[in-house]
Amino acid sequence: xTATLPTDALATARASxxxxxxxxxxxxxxxxxxxxxxxxxxxxxxxFVLLPAALGVWxxxxxxxxxxxxxxxxGLENYQALIDPSSTASGPFWESMRATGIFTLASVPxxxxxxxxxxxxxxxxxxxxxxLRAVYFAPFVLGVAVVSVLWRYLLDTNIxxxxxxxxxxxxxxxxxxLTSLPWAWVALVGVTVWWTxxxxxxxxxxxxxxxxxxxxxxxxxxxxxxxxxxxxxTFPGLKPVLMFVVVNTLILSANMFxxxxxxxxxxxxxxxxxxxxxxxxxxxxSFQMGSAxxxxxxxxxxxxxxxxxxxxxxxxxxARRTGKKVRR
Amino acid sequence: MTAAPPTAPVPDRTVRVAGHRAGxxxxxxxxxxxxxxxxxxxxxxxxxxxxxxxxxTRADATGVTPSWIPDPFTxxxxxxxxxxxxxxxxxxxANSMIAATANAVLVVATASMAAYPLAxxxxxxxxxxxxxxxxxxxxxxxxxxxxxYLIVSEIGWLNSLLAIIVPTAASAFGVFFxxxxxxxxxxxLEEAALxxxxxxxxxxxxxxxxxxxxxxxxxxxxxxxxxxNDFLWPVYVLFSPETRxxxxxxxxxxxxxxxxxxxxxxxxxxxxxxxxxxxxFLQRFIIEGVSRSGLKG
Numbered sequence: 102x103t104a105t106l107p108t109d110a111l112a113t114a115r116a117s118x119x120x121x122x123x124x125x126x127x128x129x130x131x132x133x134x135x136x137x138x139x140x141x142x143x144x145x146x147x148x149f150v151l152l153p154a155a156l157g158v159w160x161x162x163x164x165x166x167x168x169x170x171x172x173x174x175x176g177l178e179n180y181q182a183l184i185d186p187s188s189t190a191s192g193p194f195w196e197s198m199r200a201t202g203i204f205t206l207a208s209v210p211x212x213x214x215x216x217x218x219x220x221x222x223x224x225x226x227x228x229x230x231x232x233l234r235a236v237y238f239a240p241f242v243l244g245v246a247v248v249s250v251l252w253r254y255l256l257d258t259n260i261x262x263x264x265x266x267x268x269x270x271x272x273x274x275x276x277x278x279l280t281s282l283p284w285a286w287v288a289l290v291g292v293t294v295w296w297t298x299x300x301x302x303x304x305x306x307x308x309x310x311x312x313x314x315x316x317x318x319x320x321x322x323x324x325x326x327x328x329x330x331x332x333x334x335t336f337p338g339l340k341p342v343l344m345f346v347v348v349n350t351l352i353l354s355a356n357m358f359x360x361x362x363x364x365x366x367x368x369x370x371x372x373x374x375x376x377x378x379x380x381x382x383x384x385x386x387s388f389q390m391g392s393a394x395x396x397x398x399x400x401x402x403x404x405x406x407x408x409x410x411x412x413x414x415x416x417x418x419x420a421r422r423t424g425k426k427v428r429r
Numbered sequence: 430m431t432a433a434p435p436t437a438p439v440p441d442r443t444v445r446v447a448g449h450r451a452g453x454x455x456x457x458x459x460x461x462x463x464x465x466x467x468x469x470x471x472x473x474x475x476x477x478x479x480x481x482x483x484x485x486t487r488a489d490a491t492g493v494t495p496s497w498i499p500d501p502f503t504x505x506x507x508x509x510x511x512x513x514x515x516x517x518x519x520x521x522x523a524n525s526m527i528a529a530t531a532n533a534v535l536v537v538a539t540a541s542m543a544a545y546p547l548a549x550x551x552x553x554x555x556x557x558x559x560x561x562x563x564x565x566x567x568x569x570x571x572x573x574x575x576x577x578y579l580i581v582s583e584i585g586w587l588n589s590l591l592a593i594i595v596p597t598a599a600s601a602f603g604v605f606f607x608x609x610x611x612x613x614x615x616x617x618l619e620e621a622a623l624x625x626x627x628x629x630x631x632x633x634x635x636x637x638x639x640x641x642x643x644x645x646x647x648x649x650x651x652x653x654x655x656x657x658n659d660f661l662w663p664v665y666v667l668f669s670p671e672t673r674x675x676x677x678x679x680x681x682x683x684x685x686x687x688x689x690x691x692x693x694x695x696x697x698x699x700x701x702x703x704x705x706x707x708x709x710f711l712q713r714f715i716i717e718g719v720s721r722s723g724l725k726g
Contacts, residue, residue, distance in 0.1 A: 153576035
């Protein structure tokens with residue numbers, strides 16, 4: 102990162118700068134220069150990322166109703182109300198956390214495994230490969246609004262395409278995909294997999310293409326089975342992207358909002374109303390911003406603990422591997 | 430590595446492996462094609478059906494037996510949408526276009542400028558700035574939504590396109606992405622220009638940016654797509670019909686026409702066409718940009 106300048110170039114630069122003593126070396130910027138370059142970004146970043154990250158804590162410590170002029174300080178009461186099972190706020194909150202948990206638990210494994218299978222099938226040279234890659238990726242280019250409005254139609258109990266084709270092959274054709282359980286979850290997870298599969302597949306595919314073909318040939322010559330080749334060659338080759346894919350998929354799933362807002366409207370009942378849905382509704386529709394901010398911090402802490410656990414899981418293995426190398 | 434294995438059996442085994450391969454490779458290749466193209470069909474058909482339905486009549490769109498050919502073929506749904514005053518789709522389209530374009534320009538400009546000193550200059554505080562950028566990449570966006578609503582309301586941008594354009598332009602990802610690109614550019618040209626007396630700004634504009642065009646195009650595309658598709662923030666920040674962007678507008682449209690699937694699909698088509706056109710022409714940039722984002726960790 103720092104050693105971008107070859108030392109001899111630096112030496113020449115310094116030498117020529119010495120000729121004109123008064124001027125600083127052109128290689129060393131004036132102290133203000135980097136900050137002038139950074140200024141526009143830092144202004145945005147400070148106002149809309151750093152400031153709100155801190156302001157959120159402040160809001161969460163107040164009874165902050167947006168529609169009232171006064172926001173009395175309440176300390177940790179917002180958090181206590183969410184954690185204390187006897188308070189009215191905690192029931193809906195944990196119900197929504199449970200919904201987020203169910204969705205995450207169901208969608209993350211599918212979004213890790215199916216795209217990998219697709220990427221592995223795609224990882225060969227054959228006609229139409231780039232075309233297929235684009236086809237699988239296409240739904241991801243659409244927004245959650247288009248995807249949800251479209252699938253609400255396709256999953257319509259009476260006139261939807263899905264039930265129609267299920268009926269044609271002799272399966273139940275009157276499933277209420279969006280208004281009954283567990284089908285609402287199946288629908289939300291299935292649509293999300295269809296929508297975002299291409300994203301992870303493309304990342305996996307890029308990593309697979311970086312694995313030298315000789316490794317596979319060597320494994321083949323050594324008589325390794327397909328399963329052994331996967332664990333000995335493919336899986337280690339995916340290491341550089343796997344942590345990103347896992348953490349990113351986890352965070353995106355835990356932030357699910359649009360699908361449930363447009364497809365199930367949080368129903369049946371409140372069973373698919375996710376945490377983000379409740380936070381947005383509480384804070385930006387009912388304007389109970391203090392409570393909503395507290396919820397968002399509890400959700401964030403949960404997510405960060407999970408992410409840290411994943412980091413730790415990956416780092417631990419890497420450390421052991423380097424350890425082995427050193428011993429050799 | 431260890432003791433040399435006996436040499437004789439090796440060619441023998443290779444031949445057997447090769448012979449075994451020839452038959453199963455063909456079979457496996459056919460199976461692969463069938464699976465991949467079947468999956469492709471599953472992927473495209475919903476999008477195709479959306480397009481088909483948008484050219485159907487109301488009755489045809491809600492018929493009990495779904496059909497793949499509009500009968501009769503009509504642009505009635507689009508005409509109804511274009512003339513409805515409570516769901517001004519064309520205004521939403523213009524709003525989305527303006528917001529996504531302005532946001533992409535802002536992201537590319539600020540991120541490129543910020544990434545340059547982070548890639549090429551030594552200065553006090555560099556570690557802190559870069560550390561903050563990386564830290565904020567990992568913080569889930571949820572915690573910013575409520576306070577940003579307050580900030581935007583304080584500035585007076587509620588229910589205005591500026592609320593969609595400016596706050597999301599603070600792109601830590603963009604800075605990261607551009608820095609990665611700059612670090613990998615050869616430094617010699619820049620040094621030569623500096624020694625010839627050019628200042629940092631001239632070097633940046635005349636040498637670095639022209640070389641960075643592919644990265645800037647990719648970042649602009651990703652920013653445009655993200656902004657075009659953004660849903661939660663516009664839904665809550667833009668509350669009157671004429672200020673909405675397309676995704677937020679689709680929510681309004683669905684609320685107003687629960688089972689008018691002809692209208693809903695026409696709206697969805699309008700929201701999809703620009704990004705699909707961009708994607709079909711520039712898919713290599715987009716896909717490569719995304720696959721590179723996986724290596725950022």
